[in-house]
Amino acid sequence: MKIAVFLPELLRHLFKKPATVDYPFKKLEVPKDFRGTPYLNPEMCIACRACERDCPAEAIEISSVNEAEKRFRMVIHNDRCIHCAQCVDSCPTTPKAMQMDSLFEIACDDRHKLKTDWVYVRAVLKPKAAAPAAAPQAAEPKT
Amino acid sequence: MTDAELIEKLKSDLGDTVEEISNPARRRLFLKVAPQRLLAVTTRLRDAYGVVFLSTISGVDNGEMFEILYHFSTPETDYNIRTEIPKANPHIDSITPAIPGAVLYERELQDMFGIVVDGIPDARPLVLPDDWPAGNFPLRKDWKHERPQEVIPGGKS
Amino acid sequence: MSFQIPIGPQHPALKEPISLRMTVEGEVITGVDIRLGYNHRGLEKLAEDRNWTQNIYLVERICGICSHSHATCYVQGVEKLMELAPPKRGLYIRYLVSELERIHSHLLWLGVAGHEAGFDSFFMYVWRDREVVMDLLELITGNRVHYAINTLGGVRRDLDAGQIAKIRDGLVVLRKRSEYYFHIGANEPSFVARIAGVGYLSKEKAVALCAVGPTARASGWARDVRKEDPYAVYDEVDFDVATADSCDVLGRVVVRVKELLESYKICEQILDKLPPGDIAVKAPRKAKPGEVVSRYEAPRGENIHYIKSNGTDKPERLKVRAPTLGNYPATVEMLRKGFIADIPLIFAAIDPCICCAERSVTLIDAGSGEESVARMSDLRRRAIVRHENAPLKRNAVWPL
């Protein structure tokens, strides 16, 4: 058995740069497929509720505001969201109406601020429509 | 030894102590025994077939009956011993004389289904709190959990 | 003089709540009792009213460290129930992630072992190196802890050439550093003096008490689900089951180190053999009635899920047995006649994952000191009352 086997290693590290990232002052890049916060592209949403059905955390709520005008309201409870991106997988439209961004610093001091909601008109997808079919005028995200 | 050979051997060996042997997938044997013969079959399997490792015990509430499965595994195959006891009189013998490691799973069974395990060395509740109301067994199908109203401390709604 | 000391539910050596009651005489332990249920989450009941897809994420959250283990074990079983055959490439990616997870879990454990023994330099080095594999996992799956790469019928994300190259580079770095640090860690006299001969568990006891995983293997009982019940890709890769005969904490360290090296080997083989093609097939929403027992070798030992379907889109019963629960009886045996100083090491040596072992009902709470147990809601109410009635800025005294 040897004595002080760690010694060369310790002394070497004295002159090395720290491995720690000085977090709030320097930030790391996240990979491009990072699963951050979900958000809605209202002009693509057909209000099929697939995301609501599959969301494991019950973080998505879709309610009908006006059935005649096909106006819907979607609330994403980011305080419940577990960032699994199943809503993106379940979304049947192309391109997807539900998407993830790569934000990870979403902590805040009030749970109510974490809710995001959209009031929008249901999109009618034409079979080969490249452009969104419905007008996106009613689609401003409120917090 | 393949599963088919093993089933033949088990059938000739255990005879009618085993009610039914099925083999739905590779390495998965399901044996059905009567509850009063459970300990005997377990001991026999342990001594003659080297079935010493109990993975877990799972219980299922089938309405009138409780189905209890003992999942054993050996390097050759997995034995799942199934037994059924009536819900009206849920008593089962402990298998701890044969497999000492079964005690935690049996305690869990007692907590979750209200099955009385006779001869268990340590009958205290395992996962339920001391002030848990008597007669509430969470994994029975007729036990419904009411989700409490979400209250955000200091919140608006 | 013998007295009882409570280890947990809150204790610096335990990162998760569990309560060990030690009866000690001076520094020597004479009796051990384990109490569970401090933080039971009722997961098995909860699973019965979620659909098959939602349950993937539910079981994934049984544990943070072996999240992929539970999800894979569950998904394997449901795929059998639904009679789905995931494409080869999907399977390879799934088990690549599972080996990377094993690497990350074992590195984490080694660091924790160092920390419990008060060897903080070793802890810091090992955890720094663990960042490499965490970054790889983040690159592949999009998250560092809950990978969520499994879906029914395959995986959700494909690997591209750049990612494969990065994984290979990472594996080279990891292998080099692990071999070096294990060499010097295993030669540090004060560390070895702490772990050798501590927490003895004979093979007979290990068998009788149904120990699993590295705990059993360190007692010379060579059991590995990957070898004896090879699921998916494990009959196509070449690896050995690591064992040790010393039956103590040192043996458990050795087993985990050997397993790490085997895991690097498996990862490289998987990357070499990675076939082209699809990564997933579409899964139906409902499963036929039936039952399945799914076994998986998690980093901590055998993980077993029993799934029963009744033909709807929700399971009739989901039984989860995490490896840690299987190791508790063995832990009690190991702790007996040990020193107080050995408690954290012995307990950590089974790599306890308390959240894994606690799944089934509601939030409950083992009270402090006395053998009283209170509901979590009750505690919360009491805490709020105390907070509201507390006078401002006064020397408070303990309210008991």
Place this chain on the structure above:
Amino acid sequence: MAVVRTLLYLVVYPGLLFLFLYSTFCEWFDRKVYARFQNRMGPTHTGRFGLLQPIADFVKLLSKEDVVPEAADKRLFAVLPIIGLAVVSTAGLLLPVWNFDLANPGWTSFSGDIIVMLYLLSLPTLILFLAAWSSTNLFSTIGGARVLTMLFGYEVPLFLAVLSPAILANSWRLAEIAAFYQRKPLLLLPNLLAFIIALIAVQAKLERTPFDIPHAETEIVGGTFTEYSGKKLALFRLTFDIELVVSSGLLAAVFLGGFPGGAVVGFIHFVVKTLFVIFLLCLLRALTSRIRVDQVISFAWKYLAPLAVLQLLAIILLKGFLP
């Protein structure tokens, strides 16, 4: 005038204020070096290079709620941190930092001050034990028992090791020992073994890894300090910091040839040498893992004490050959 001077000595330099500032600096140094050994950053953001971090910690602890257990002996519980601080600060006064002139040394330097200093340095251990015992917590009690058990291990080797250079210098006075080795620096070499033994024993006295057994957090939570919080904990931490400075100053004065030169040069010598000793202690801390209390005792009595006796014998023989 003499009263003012004495007060200045006591309160400013080398009394409380100096010890406070220097010990916080030493804590910063210790933490920073320890962190750099482990490839971390250490304190960075409070003050320049994080220099103010220990002071910030101290102030933060002062402002925390101070909980006293119901079952504790309240008077003893409250008074022990202050006594501990007083004891180590008194020991600090005996350091030969400010004895610039050997012919006219300050009133704290007297023949036999090395013995008084060693005695004062063993008192904090007993105070810790009393603190642990009076707080009546189970973990504290175990910690207190461990403190005393360890005391029997390291105290004898430490005394033997520190006394061997004193015997060679033929003096029981720190300033004279320092001056002796100043004249004959080569004679420091035979004391190398004693220096190593004393380093290990001081490490045990300061309860740092591998001897942090009385407050091993993963085993017995806070150990002796489990029930201490707020101001009392802050004072205890300060006590340990000052003890670190004083004991490293003692080792530096005895084994590294004292602090010669005038006010400024002597002070620089003091700083450099104590930091060197702290660096070695820190290295020892990073190098090892915590051992068990039975291992401490067997290590101390199997290796440290016999080696210290051997060193003493060698020194006595050497002294016979010297002119």
